[in-house]
Amino acid sequence: MTDVKRIVLSSDHAAIELRQKIADHIKALGFEPVDIGPTTPESTHYPKHGEAAANLVAKGEADLGIVLCGTGQGIMMAANKVKGIRCGVCSETFSAKMIRAHNNANMLSIGARVTGQDLAIEIVDAFLTTEFEGGRHGTRVDMITEIEA
Numbered sequence: 001m002t003d004v005k006r007i008v009l010s011s012d013h014a015a016i017e018l019r020q021k022i023a024d025h026i027k028a029l030g031f032e033p034v035d036i037g038p039t040t041p042e043s044t045h046y047p048k049h050g051e052a053a054a055n056l057v058a059k060g061e062a063d064l065g066i067v068l069c070g071t072g073q074g075i076m077m078a079a080n081k082v083k084g085i086r087c088g089v090c091s092e093t094f095s096a097k098m099i100r101a102h103n104n105a106n107m108l109s110i111g112a113r114v115t116g117q118d119l120a121i122e123i124v125d126a127f128l129t130t131e132f133e134g135g136r137h138g139t140r141v142d143m144i145t146e147i148e149a
């Protein structure tokens with residue numbers, strides 16, 4: 001995915017360490033991480049962090065987004081409320097590839113209390129290195145977009 005460069009990252013308090021590890025990893029791969037925090041460990045609210053990351057993707061200020069919370073579920077739900085966002089939670093690499101290849105997902109969510117850090121990195125790699133296949137999958141993704149309208 002040669003045209004993907006800017007990756008926004010956000011999380012709640014449950015996933016700060018994993019988020020920073022992912023940011024370092026993707027930077028080493030040549031991506032530009034846009035880490036919008038938070039950086040301090042106080043309890044916070046995942047919806048606002050999911051929304052903030054999703055807004056950057058929806059506005060085209062980031063190519064893709066990675067969000068994290070304890071399960072990955074809450075922050076995924078929040079991100080998906082932003083128009084134009086297709087975010088999936090993944091705890092294994094097959095789904096991380098398929099949400100790009102078939103669903104043209106523009107955001108990935110991971111649960112830091114579900115998925116070990118090394119596997120999370122593999123999931124991120126699978127997501128960032130898989131391209132959308134288009135074709136019949138494009139028709140179906142268009143149908144998702146029509147639901148928003």
Ligand code: RB5
Binds near residue numbers: 012046069073075
């Ligand atoms: C926070 O305790 C936790 O609820 C949150 O990280 C996430 O798992 C919600 O979906």
